[in-house]
Amino acid sequence: xxxVRIPTPLRVLTGGEDQVQASGDTVKDVIEALEKNHPGMRExxxxxxGVRRFxxxxxxxxxxxxxDGLATPLKSTDEISIVPAIAGG
Amino acid sequence: MSTSSPERxxxxxxxxxxxxxxxxxCPAALALVEAGVGRLVLCDDDRVxxxxxxxxxxxxxxxVGHDKLVAAERALYRAGARPGSIELVHSRLLPENAxxxxxxxxVVLEGADNFATKFLCADACFLxxxxxxxxxxxxxxxxxxxxxxxxxxxxxxxxxxxxxxxxPNCAEAGVLGPVVGFAGALMADRALSVLLxxxxxxxxxxxxxxxxxxxxxxxxxxxxxxxxCSSERSIDRITYDRYTAPSCAA
Numbered sequence: 001x002x003x004v005r006i007p008t009p010l011r012v013l014t015g016g017e018d019q020v021q022a023s024g025d026t027v028k029d030v031i032e033a034l035e036k037n038h039p040g041m042r043e044x045x046x047x048x049x050g051v052r053r054f055x056x057x058x059x060x061x062x063x064x065x066x067x068d069g070l071a072t073p074l075k076s077t078d079e080i081s082i083v084p085a086i087a088g089g
Numbered sequence: 090m091s092t093s094s095p096e097r098x099x100x101x102x103x104x105x106x107x108x109x110x111x112x113x114x115c116p117a118a119l120a121l122v123e124a125g126v127g128r129l130v131l132c133d134d135d136r137v138x139x140x141x142x143x144x145x146x147x148x149x150x151x152x153v154g155h156d157k158l159v160a161a162e163r164a165l166y167r168a169g170a171r172p173g174s175i176e177l178v179h180s181r182l183l184p185e186n187a188x189x190x191x192x193x194x195x196v197v198l199e200g201a202d203n204f205a206t207k208f209l210c211a212d213a214c215f216l217x218x219x220x221x222x223x224x225x226x227x228x229x230x231x232x233x234x235x236x237x238x239x240x241x242x243x244x245x246x247x248x249x250x251x252x253x254x255x256x257p258n259c260a261e262a263g264v265l266g267p268v269v270g271f272a273g274a275l276m277a278d279r280a281l282s283v284l285l286x287x288x289x290x291x292x293x294x295x296x297x298x299x300x301x302x303x304x305x306x307x308x309x310x311x312x313x314x315x316x317x318c319s320s321e322r323s324i325d326r327i328t329y330d331r332y333t334a335p336s337c338a339a
Contacts (some may be wrong), residue, residue, distance in 0.1 A: 005298075008230040018300050026268045053249035060308055081305075083296060085248040086225040086232060087207055089113035089144075089200045 002030055013038045027057060028070040030080060044083065046070075054085040071083045096285055097125035101171075103193040106129035107208050108182045110161050111135075112144040113200030113224045113276060117338040118161065119147065120277035122170045126284065129165070130194055131158050132178040144266035155239075182206050184327045185214035196283045197221040198276050202253045205332040210323055211236070211244035212331070215317050220283045220291075224276040226264050229299040231272035234309070235279040237291040239309040240318025247294065249316070251332070268299045302326030 001021040006014050014020055020038070024030035034044040045055055050070060057064050058081040064072045072078075103126055107114045110133040121129060128335070137152040137160055152160040158177040165175055180186060182201070191197050191213045199210040199221055207223060214221040218238040225232050236243045275295060282290045292311075297304045316323045324331070 006259075008228045008298075011213065018298065046285060052252075054252040056247060058307065061175075063307075063310065065312070066310055067262075083232070083247075083294070085204065085207075085229045086230070087204050088202050088264055089111050089222060089226045089272065 001076055002074050002078045002080055004030065004034065004083065007082050007084055007086075009084055009086065010041065010044055013040050013044070024069075024074060026070065026074060027059065027064055027072045027080065030074065033071070038069065056083040057081070058083065100125040100284060101127040101279070103196070104130065105284070106130040106132060106158055106190055106194040106197045107200065108132050108197060108206065109200040110145075110147070110157055111141065111200060111202060112264055112266070113226065113273040114198070115147040115161065115255065116270050116273030117198050117224070117277040117280070118165060119168055120274055121280065122165050122168055123172075124277070126281075127171070128174050128176065129170070130176045130178060130190070131161055131258075132180065132182055133157050133161075133191060134179055134181050144264060144269045146270070150251065178202055182210055184329050184332060185233060187327055188217050191219045191221075191284070192217045194219070196280045198224070199277065199282050200224045200273065207244065208251055209327065209332045211326060212317060214238070215240050215243055216325070216327070222276045222279045222283070224272050226269045226272050228263050229265055229268060231268050231297045231299075233272055233275045233279060233295045233297075235283065235290045235293055238286070240315070242292045242309040243311075243315065243318040245317040245324075246312040246315045247309060249312070255267045267300060268297065271297055271299075 001023045004022050005019050022030045024033050059078050074084040107118055107175050110131050134264050135147045135157045137157050139153050139276050147161045147164040162175045197214050220238045221236050223234045223244055279290050292309045294307045294309050
């Protein structure tokens with residue numbers, strides 16, 4: 001299972017958890033697994049064109065835009081980070 | 090970034106614009122003054138509120154209800170800013186003043202509380218060829234991104250355009266004081282690096298998670314079709330309609 005680090009704005013969907021485990025062979029699979037356990041996650045991350053333009057998803061330190069996008073393959077030891085645009089201070 | 094005597098001398102001839110003098114701008118301004126930056130331009134139009142005090146470290150209870158910039162100026166002079174080195178712009182960064190404001194300084198620190206200002210600042214800085222340090226913080230997390238005058242990568246390489254619809258960032262407002270303190274200090278650190286000619290900070294995105302007490306730095310890559318800084322760019326001027334998405338004062 002991959003580890004998914006959940007940013008503050010999305011923790012409302014994970015009961016406050018800052019990281020969760022999710023299984024899947026690709027990033028898309030993991031997002032679908034997240035949606036199953038944490039409904040609403042898919043909509044917050046994806047639109048009909050793919051990853052929302054104000055969200056970035058990393059596998060390790062690599063932005064999936066520069067890998068294979070949502071089809072980026074995963075290993076069970078991979079860590080996925082979600083970096084949304086935030087404004088505030 | 091620590092500053093030696095020669096560096097302090099160099100910084101006396103440098104200038105910085107702070108867009109927003111809130112939780113991020115206050116510690117950043119203080120750090121820049123202490124480092125010896127010669128001229129600071131503060132841009133904000135708010136008044137100090139009691140709810141600001143836990144994180145906006147230039148203000149005290151006596152400042153509540155008063156003009157934020159005047160209170161900040163007073164605090165920075167108390168902290169040792171050189172007389173006449175602080176300039177106040179009693180306005181938000183707006184399409185009509187953005188390019189002139191960023192053009193007038195060596196580096197920009199953007200700590201705005203809304204996306205419209207963030208994208209406006211990013212666009213103005215690229216169009217005027219100014220380096221900019223973007224900062225943001227919500228609850229327990231913060232991000233800091235340092236962008237070169239030539240972009241590549243820039244803020245629009247990271248986030249293409251203003252959020253619309255179901256934004257993941259507006260849900261739970263609130264910020265922990267030490268989180269913005271960390272981010273504001275890091276913004277100043279990156280700005281000092283820029284002013285002293287250290288190019289290694291460009292394109293570095295730092296994400297700080299206070300709950301895990303972990304900061305991670307990612308080196309961004311330029312977006313091939315970036316509307317701002319790629320060879321296919323479409324943004325070549327500032328227009329109002331580009332910055333009309335709802336604000337999110339998280």
